[in-house]
Every structure is written in C-alpha cells, then in structure tokens.
Amino acid sequence: MNSNKEKVEADDIADLFLNALYIIKDDAIVGCNNSALEVFKYDNKEEIIGLRPYEMSPKKQPDGKLSKTKGKEIVNIAYEKGYYEFEWLHKRKTGEDFIANIKLYRIGLFLYAVITDITEVEKLRMELKIKEDIYKFIFNNHQTIMILIDSETGSIIDANKAAISYYGYSRDELLNKKIQYINVLPKEEVKKEMKRARSKSKNYFLFTHKLANGEFRDVEVRSFPIEIYEKKLLFSIIYDVNNKITEQSMFHHMFKNSPNAVAILDNKNRVININKKFTDLFQFSLNEIKGKNLKEFICISECNNIDENDNQNILDSILEGGLVECETRRKRKDGRLIDVELLAYPIFSNNRIIGGNVVFKDITDKKRMNKKIKYLAERDSLTGLYNRFYFNKKFQLLISEVSKGDRLGVLFIDIDNFKDINDSLGHHIGDKILVEFSKRIENKLKNCDLFARFGGDEFVLVINNVKSKSDLKAIALKIIDLLNDPFIINDNYFYLSVSIGISVYPIDGKDSYTLVKNADTAMYKAKYNIASKHKILFYSRDMGIEIEQNFTMINYLKKAIENNELYINYQPIIQINNNQIVGAESLLRWKNSKLGNVSPDKFIPIAENTGLIYSIGEWVIENICKKINEWKKKGLKLIPISVNISVKQLEYIRFTEFVRKTLDYYNIEPKYIEFEITESVSAGNIDKIAKTVKELSEIGIKISMDDFGTGYSSLSLLKKLFINKLKIDKVFIDYIESNLDYKKDYNKLLKTIINMAKNFNLKVVAEGIETRNQLELLKVLGCDFRQGYLFSKPLDVDSFEIWVDKNSKYKY
CATH class of the missing domain: 3.20.20.450 (EAL domain)
Known part of the structure; x- marks a missing residue:
C-alpha cells in the first residue's frame, strides 16, 4: 500500500483558467473547472466527474484507433513521462465532435488535462494549407524551369522537377549548389546581377549555364524578388534559347491554364489578351476590353491604397524593366470590390520592352480567413469581448503609454452565485445571460479603455485617466445600478448581483499581471468578507499578505x-x-x-x-x-x-x-x-x-x-x-x-x-x-x-x- 505516499498537486484556482481542465485519477475524471463545462456543454461538474475521457469521445479517433484503447495508451505515456501533448477528437454532451489540443501533466497520482478547442482554427488552417498545396503542386509540376535562390548568398533553395531534369542533377545535388556554380559569369558579376534583380532595377537576363554533363546552354532568365517566411529570395524562370519556340508554346499553355487571372498589355496599357481566370474573376470577356485601357474597367480611385495614378505607376514601372508586387483592391464588372495580390512584370522582345503581364490572385478568402483567425485569437468566442490573453497584451501596452503622474483603474467583476444558474438551468441559459450582461456593461460604460471576459463569470474593466478612487467607486456603483433591471431569457426573469475588486496603477502594481491579481484579491474579499449592500472593495496590501500566507x-x-x-x-x-x-x-x-x-x-x-x-x-x-x-x-x-x-x-x-x-x-x-x-x-x-x-x-x-x-x-x-x-x-x-x-x-x-x-x-x-x-x-x-x-x-x-x-x- 503506497497511498500514504501519494500527493495531489492540485490548484485551488483552477476555475480562473480560461482553458478547459479536468483531472484524472485511476483512468476516471475526479474534477474539472467551469471552462470544461462550457467546452463540453455539460450542466454541472457532477455529470463529468466519474466519466472516463474516452466516454466523452466518439468510438474511434480519426486514425481509426478505438478511443478507449488509444486513450489508455496515452494515459500510460503521460504517467511514465510526466507530460504529453497531443490532438484528440472529443464529443460534447450535445453529440457534436470537436478537435482539441490536450496537454497532460502528471502531478503525483493525478493527471491534469488542459484542453483547447481548435476546431475552427484547424478548419481555417486546413483551407489555407489546401491553397498552399495547390501552388506548391503547380510549382513542382510546371514544365517551365523554375528555381528559388537566396538573394544574398546565391544558394539554390528550391527547384522544380523541370529544373532538376534540365540541369541533370539530383534534387539534393542541385539544392547543395549555388547559382555561381551553374552561371559561367565570374562570381562577382553574378553577385552584381543578383543585386540588380533584388532591387527590381532589372529582371531580364541572358546567361550561359553549365549542365551536369558539362554542356553549356544559352538561357533567358526572368528573376523577381519575393519574400517567404521573412526570407528574401529570387524567383527565377529559365528558358533555353534553343527551345524558344517550344517554350513560347508552353508559356501560352501556362497563360491559358494559370490558376490566377492574367492580362497581357501593350506599352500603352491596352489589353492584348486575357485568360479564362481573368474573365471568371472580373466578369469581363476579351471582346469587351480588348484594345482598351485596363484602368477604365477594374481600377477606381476610391479603393483603399489606390490613387488615380495607380495603374499608370504600375505601367511606368514595368516599362522601365521593373517588377511591381503589392496587395490592393480591384473592381469587378458588377461593381463589387475584391482584394487581390498584384504581380506585374515586363515583356521583352529583342531586348526591348513591348508591354507587360499583370497577374491578379484573388485573396478575398485569405483576407477573410486571416481576419477570422485574428478575431479568434483576440476575442472571447461567446461574448465577443477581448479574451484574457489578448487583454493582457493590450493592457501592458496601455501601461507603457501612460504619462507620468496619470493613474489607471482596474475593476475585477464576478457575478455572484452564477454557478447556481448553470447547475439548475443549464449552460445554454447561463451563456445567454453572460452575453446580455457583457452587452449591458459595454453599451453603458463608454469611457472604459479595455473590457474583457476573463473566463466563466469573471470580467475585467480598465479605466484610464483616473482622478481619484471616488471616480472608480462611482463606476462600480453604476455597474451595480445597471443590474437593477432583470435579464429576461426565454420569458424568465433573472436578477444578478456582482462583487467588484479594484486596484489602481501605479499604487497597487506596475504591470498588468500584478494589477489584475490584486483586483481579483480585492473582489474575493468583497464577495466573502463584506457585510454591506454593495460588494465593492479597493485592494490593500493586507489582503495580499493574507493570500500569501494561504499560499x-x-x-x-x-x-x-x-x-x-x-x-x-x-x-x-x-x-x-x-x-x-x-x-x-x-x-x-x-x-x-x-x-x-x-x-x-x-x-x-x-x-x-x-x-x-x-x-x-x-x-x-x-x-x-x-x-x-x-x-x-x-x-x-x-x-x-x-x-x-x-x-x-x-x-x-x-x-x-x-x-x-x-x-x-x-x-x-x-x-x-x-x-x-x-x-x-x-x-x-x-x-x-x-x-x-x-x-x-x-x-x-x-x-x-x-x-x-x-x-x-x-x-x-x-x-x-x-x-x-x-x-x-x-x-x-x-x-x-x-x-x-x-x-x-x-x-x-x-x-x-x-x-x-x-x-x-x-x-x-x-x-x-x-x-x-x-x-x-x-x-x-x-x-x-x-x-x-x-x-x-x-x-x-x-x-x-x-x-x-x-x-x-x-x-x-
């Protein structure tokens, strides 16, 4: 019997965590926090306690393994290693499956499972990955020779199959070489030409390249600077001069079947040709715009980042041999504005620029996805308020901008006995009350600088330019007054009360963590130790000492x-x-x-x-x-x-x-x-x-x-x-x-x-x-x-x- 040696490294502030958390002992759940109830849609903790984690999961995981079998394997690993992180398909009480990131920590005989619902983020990332995979596929399988070069060192970073076949090296051999090894120009001359391509002063070159079998071939190179993961590269398209005719046919194939909208312009900005994707994206046929200035159809001065000279500037740049790459907005035939990535570069004939290609990539979905991912990272999914993590970031920034002598106030608000509502009526009712509560506060307190949901029934307000403590108390009393009217949910009337703790910068702390912690301490004392009509209390150092003694x-x-x-x-x-x-x-x-x-x-x-x-x-x-x-x-x-x-x-x-x-x-x-x-x-x-x-x-x-x-x-x-x-x-x-x-x-x-x-x-x-x-x-x-x-x-x-x-x- 080793029970007398067992220790439980439990945390008495588990319900302050935004993430869901449950505690496992002997394969069964023996405890959880309120966030777990929200994530799994259970009405009270007693419904979860006693279950085994695989009982809150579908029968099988995405890899085909039984949840019960796989779950036991993971628990054994976590007990052995002390920590284990993995992704798991869980099931809510409602029957809905969701993907979770789970971190298991072993503390004594207990496993602490910290759960993050990543369903939405994974869905968005998957959509972006699919698009990225498409472009990777096009690059790798395109019949035109394409290589990516480090613009500083000349190292070949990537090459498609056509490049590997053309130069006669294996992929590993080619990626271990520098372009100076293939280009027969002196190394210093190659560096100068790379610098010109990097600065966009020139992007068309005639070189002689050496193949793996020792053969020398004359090539045309079009090289453009790009940035991938903050690394500056040169994207080079290489044409064998001896195969010019064939390659022109291939270029026409690429133009016709490109996944992006492409317009070919003459040196007066008049449309010579467009591909099918251009028609799909902008709704114009070739007959409607051929021989006409492209600016008249898809460019408008009202667009963000666009002035009336925008299109002319692009034309001027490519006529000078430069490359234009930017994010902007363009107009469709129906008047709708769309976000695009624009790439424009010159067309050469006999070393003379005769026009340009303009490529438009529709990034509307990407913008929408990035906006949604940003929202999910910053906002509480239920109330739309800032979440705890983004609040801390914003609050610390606000503190850094406070002028000397100015003061900030932090109000930590906790709804009294909110657990009773969740336990008796269910979380779906509790969630509706939380949404209405946050709206009521947000609509009436226009002078607050930050308002966040900290998790469960806890909220934090930050007030700037505080003149005195009485100002903060007046705001706290206003919040209490806002609760005099009931919350009406499904024809039921709910009267709420709150406990409010207040801390003041810089008296009670000089960073976001300390100020919020101290306001939370004051709220706790207000809730349980104040026998008065209004549960409002300012932080004092004595409270901190008492909390420290307890810890x-x-x-x-x-x-x-x-x-x-x-x-x-x-x-x-x-x-x-x-x-x-x-x-x-x-x-x-x-x-x-x-x-x-x-x-x-x-x-x-x-x-x-x-x-x-x-x-x-x-x-x-x-x-x-x-x-x-x-x-x-x-x-x-x-x-x-x-x-x-x-x-x-x-x-x-x-x-x-x-x-x-x-x-x-x-x-x-x-x-x-x-x-x-x-x-x-x-x-x-x-x-x-x-x-x-x-x-x-x-x-x-x-x-x-x-x-x-x-x-x-x-x-x-x-x-x-x-x-x-x-x-x-x-x-x-x-x-x-x-x-x-x-x-x-x-x-x-x-x-x-x-x-x-x-x-x-x-x-x-x-x-x-x-x-x-x-x-x-x-x-x-x-x-x-x-x-x-x-x-x-x-x-x-x-x-x-x-x-x-x-x-x-x-x-x-």
Missing part, C-alpha cells in the same frame, strides 16, 4: 505527508452509565517545522479547497487501519475508531473501493472503523454521497452524524444516509451551566434531540463534556455515550494505549 500554508501542506508532519490523536468515547470504553475519535493533527502546530480549522478547509483532502484522507484511514492491526497483533483490546470524512471524499466514486481494499490489506473487520460526517453533506452532491454511504454500510461500516444541531439537515437525511449515531455538538453542552436567560431553551432543545434520536433508534454521543453537572444532566436526559476533557483529552497513540489498558473499567 505558503498550501505549499507546506503539500509536503506534509512526505515530511512525516501529520499525526493522529485519539479521544476516548465512554458508555454513560456503566463507564465502559466503547470507542475513540481519531483527530488529525499537523506540526510543521516553520508554522508550528496548525489548527485543523485552518488546514482542513485548505485541503478541501485544493484537493489535498483526497491524499490526506487516505493517509488517515490507512494509518488507523495499520494501527488497529498492530493492536490486534499485540493482543490489546480493540475498540471502534471513528474517522472524520470530508464531503469531497464521499463524492469520490472510488472511495468505497479504497476503503474496502485497505480493510482487506490490514485484515481489519469493518466494525472497528466508523465514519463521522457533518450536516454540511447536504450542500454536496447528495445523490453521490448517499450512494457512497450505502456502499459503506453494506460492507459493515457505521456512520455517525457529527456536530448535530449546528447545520441544516432534515430528518429524512438521517435515513437516506444510513446514520447509526448522532454526536451532539459541544455548543449545546456548554449551555447546560450557562447563566444566560435562554439556557432553559437550549436544555429543552438538547432533550428534544436525544428523544428524537431514540425514536429513530439512533445512539447519542455528547461531545465536549467538561463538568460533572453536565454529565449528570446528560444521564438524566438518556444520552448513551460521553466524550470530553472530564474523562480524557485527545491523546497521542502511546498515551492512548496506556489509557485504554488502565481504564477498561473506569468509574467516576
């Missing part, structure tokens, strides 16, 4: 098991009438070398909030079973030991299985272990909890309701949870000897609880007994068992063994 405690607690800092004390439970020892309550304690003795009231809530309660809870159960096994081997008297169990442990679907395996491993009868739960279980997933308690009862473990009377449990809950015993909270016992006026009322309530328990055939334990008067009254009221400092304080294990041995027949 420090979390980090120490993560190492508590490994460093042997946890230990268990035992407090006896005694029969009230015959003084027989009937059991003991185990009490977890933590002593840290830096923090000293830490109260369970402090570290248990932190363990529950961070998920550390799973490993700590298992450590407690395993150590108690181990100790009972030791007592049995020593021949000591065995009594039931009660263990306090967290709601989160009861919600964990494999909890009963762990308990059963631990009992079997240490050969412990279930009657020697009792679990204590509190009335707070009513706030958990009661169906899951009831199922777990039923399973525990079936294997023979008894259940006690601890701190009874201080929470909000119903009588039906006592039966639903198979309760065997009630433990009356110490607060009721203290009132027995109180001088307060309502002492009698509390004593009557105490009597009522005991009588009710008798009617339900439940045993009753009174906790916290400190005086004989308290004991005598409890005897009279019919209490069954007693526990408290009057009999024994909590004892370490050695002292407890001695106490049990000496007091087996203890009397008072």
Whole structure:
C-alpha cells in the first residue's frame, strides 16, 4: 500500500483558467473547472466527474484507433513521462465532435488535462494549407524551369522537377549548389546581377549555364524578388534559347491554364489578351476590353491604397524593366470590390520592352480567413469581448503609454452565485445571460479603455485617466445600478448581483499581471468578507499578505505527508452509565517545522479547497487501519475508531473501493472503523454521497452524524444516509451551566434531540463534556455515550494505549 505516499498537486484556482481542465485519477475524471463545462456543454461538474475521457469521445479517433484503447495508451505515456501533448477528437454532451489540443501533466497520482478547442482554427488552417498545396503542386509540376535562390548568398533553395531534369542533377545535388556554380559569369558579376534583380532595377537576363554533363546552354532568365517566411529570395524562370519556340508554346499553355487571372498589355496599357481566370474573376470577356485601357474597367480611385495614378505607376514601372508586387483592391464588372495580390512584370522582345503581364490572385478568402483567425485569437468566442490573453497584451501596452503622474483603474467583476444558474438551468441559459450582461456593461460604460471576459463569470474593466478612487467607486456603483433591471431569457426573469475588486496603477502594481491579481484579491474579499449592500472593495496590501500566507500554508501542506508532519490523536468515547470504553475519535493533527502546530480549522478547509483532502484522507484511514492491526497483533483490546470524512471524499466514486481494499490489506473487520460526517453533506452532491454511504454500510461500516444541531439537515437525511449515531455538538453542552436567560431553551432543545434520536433508534454521543453537572444532566436526559476533557483529552497513540489498558473499567 503506497497511498500514504501519494500527493495531489492540485490548484485551488483552477476555475480562473480560461482553458478547459479536468483531472484524472485511476483512468476516471475526479474534477474539472467551469471552462470544461462550457467546452463540453455539460450542466454541472457532477455529470463529468466519474466519466472516463474516452466516454466523452466518439468510438474511434480519426486514425481509426478505438478511443478507449488509444486513450489508455496515452494515459500510460503521460504517467511514465510526466507530460504529453497531443490532438484528440472529443464529443460534447450535445453529440457534436470537436478537435482539441490536450496537454497532460502528471502531478503525483493525478493527471491534469488542459484542453483547447481548435476546431475552427484547424478548419481555417486546413483551407489555407489546401491553397498552399495547390501552388506548391503547380510549382513542382510546371514544365517551365523554375528555381528559388537566396538573394544574398546565391544558394539554390528550391527547384522544380523541370529544373532538376534540365540541369541533370539530383534534387539534393542541385539544392547543395549555388547559382555561381551553374552561371559561367565570374562570381562577382553574378553577385552584381543578383543585386540588380533584388532591387527590381532589372529582371531580364541572358546567361550561359553549365549542365551536369558539362554542356553549356544559352538561357533567358526572368528573376523577381519575393519574400517567404521573412526570407528574401529570387524567383527565377529559365528558358533555353534553343527551345524558344517550344517554350513560347508552353508559356501560352501556362497563360491559358494559370490558376490566377492574367492580362497581357501593350506599352500603352491596352489589353492584348486575357485568360479564362481573368474573365471568371472580373466578369469581363476579351471582346469587351480588348484594345482598351485596363484602368477604365477594374481600377477606381476610391479603393483603399489606390490613387488615380495607380495603374499608370504600375505601367511606368514595368516599362522601365521593373517588377511591381503589392496587395490592393480591384473592381469587378458588377461593381463589387475584391482584394487581390498584384504581380506585374515586363515583356521583352529583342531586348526591348513591348508591354507587360499583370497577374491578379484573388485573396478575398485569405483576407477573410486571416481576419477570422485574428478575431479568434483576440476575442472571447461567446461574448465577443477581448479574451484574457489578448487583454493582457493590450493592457501592458496601455501601461507603457501612460504619462507620468496619470493613474489607471482596474475593476475585477464576478457575478455572484452564477454557478447556481448553470447547475439548475443549464449552460445554454447561463451563456445567454453572460452575453446580455457583457452587452449591458459595454453599451453603458463608454469611457472604459479595455473590457474583457476573463473566463466563466469573471470580467475585467480598465479605466484610464483616473482622478481619484471616488471616480472608480462611482463606476462600480453604476455597474451595480445597471443590474437593477432583470435579464429576461426565454420569458424568465433573472436578477444578478456582482462583487467588484479594484486596484489602481501605479499604487497597487506596475504591470498588468500584478494589477489584475490584486483586483481579483480585492473582489474575493468583497464577495466573502463584506457585510454591506454593495460588494465593492479597493485592494490593500493586507489582503495580499493574507493570500500569501494561504499560499505558503498550501505549499507546506503539500509536503506534509512526505515530511512525516501529520499525526493522529485519539479521544476516548465512554458508555454513560456503566463507564465502559466503547470507542475513540481519531483527530488529525499537523506540526510543521516553520508554522508550528496548525489548527485543523485552518488546514482542513485548505485541503478541501485544493484537493489535498483526497491524499490526506487516505493517509488517515490507512494509518488507523495499520494501527488497529498492530493492536490486534499485540493482543490489546480493540475498540471502534471513528474517522472524520470530508464531503469531497464521499463524492469520490472510488472511495468505497479504497476503503474496502485497505480493510482487506490490514485484515481489519469493518466494525472497528466508523465514519463521522457533518450536516454540511447536504450542500454536496447528495445523490453521490448517499450512494457512497450505502456502499459503506453494506460492507459493515457505521456512520455517525457529527456536530448535530449546528447545520441544516432534515430528518429524512438521517435515513437516506444510513446514520447509526448522532454526536451532539459541544455548543449545546456548554449551555447546560450557562447563566444566560435562554439556557432553559437550549436544555429543552438538547432533550428534544436525544428523544428524537431514540425514536429513530439512533445512539447519542455528547461531545465536549467538561463538568460533572453536565454529565449528570446528560444521564438524566438518556444520552448513551460521553466524550470530553472530564474523562480524557485527545491523546497521542502511546498515551492512548496506556489509557485504554488502565481504564477498561473506569468509574467516576
């Protein structure tokens, strides 16, 4: 059994992540954040927890493998390597498939899966890749000789099949050469000619090239500068002069079948010929525009980046032997404007420029796709506001532009109890409310400089030129006032409230991360610690210190098991009438070398909030079973030991299985272990909890309701949870000897609880007994068992063994 060595590196701020996240243990999902609910379209976390990842996937992945088989292989790899990134086809609750990028991180016995929906981006990238593949295919398979040359060094970067065949080298051989090796001109002359081509001062050349077999051939070269992935290259088209006629026929074939629109012009800008793609793109036939100035048909001065001399400038450039390459807009016959890439270059005859070719590539789809990709990268897909990542970028830029002495305000806004809407009505309703909420804020607060959705129900506002804190408070109050009117969704009325934390630049931070973090801290304090009408709070340094202290405690607690800092004390439970020892309550304690003795009231809530309660809870159960096994081997008297169990442990679907395996491993009868739960279980997933308690009862473990009377449990809950015993909270016992006026009322309530328990055939334990008067009254009221400092304080294990041995027949 290695459970006591397990550690959970959980993160208590998981719901702040924009990305979906779920946590895997033993192949099953044991936790997730709110973003996961949005991505997978589930209504609440309980629907996801307990599933296996492949159960939220189609039966097969795109490569044909079964999701179940492939998923298990990936989990094993992640456990072995500690990290694994891959793409996966997931399925939403609605049945819709989507592509996800998944990063798996192993932390202790858990795998953290960070999921990014990349369906839209992949679709757009695929469309662009298809177009890119088309142009690559045309280049590689064109019968004209084409090569790409590094304009600085002369290295041949790429060559098509025609070039490889013409020069007689293999592809690798040709790509390992420089053009200076093929061109017979002196190397310095070749460099000068490349420089002319690079500067666009000349793009037509007559050279002699040397082939692999030693043969020399005269060639015409048309070379144009291009840029690919920020690298400056020369795109060279090479014609063998000896095959001029053949190549002219090939040029006509290329012109006719080009995937781009091509117009051939004379030196007066008059149309000589156009190909079919030109007609398809601009809707003009050759008969309509032949012999006429192209400018009259597709150029207009109103187009962006175009003036009335635009076309004339292009003509002037190519008549001077230059090359023109740009993105611009042109007009179709129906008046619609389209985005095009324009390439214009001269036509030579007997070393004289007689006209030019103008090539138009339609980039409307590319522009649209790039715009959409940019939008997806910057905006929240639900509300259209900036997303967290782009917000941080914009905010940091805004900070860098702030003048000395100016101030910025950051408002961190969280919608109160929004989870209840999602859980009760579903995320589709919650999403509509978030959209309307963001619109209402955006429409009314015109003076905000940045407005972003940070994920879930959290939003951030940045206000520039802040004069005073009162200005920021006025804006926060305005936001609250905007929520006075209900949100009407599907004829249902929803009234929202918010908590707002505020930080100020440069007082509370000088970078975007610090300012947002501090505003978030203030919001948290406003939500849970402000008993006022308006939950608005400015950040103060004291808040940061408190948060830091909590983080420090979390980090120490993560190492508590490994460093042997946890230990268990035992407090006896005694029969009230015959003084027989009937059991003991185990009490977890933590002593840290830096923090000293830490109260369970402090570290248990932190363990529950961070998920550390799973490993700590298992450590407690395993150590108690181990100790009972030791007592049995020593021949000591065995009594039931009660263990306090967290709601989160009861919600964990494999909890009963762990308990059963631990009992079997240490050969412990279930009657020697009792679990204590509190009335707070009513706030958990009661169906899951009831199922777990039923399973525990079936294997023979008894259940006690601890701190009874201080929470909000119903009588039906006592039966639903198979309760065997009630433990009356110490607060009721203290009132027995109180001088307060309502002492009698509390004593009557105490009597009522005991009588009710008798009617339900439940045993009753009174906790916290400190005086004989308290004991005598409890005897009279019919209490069954007693526990408290009057009999024994909590004892370490050695002292407890001695106490049990000496007091087996203890009397008072």
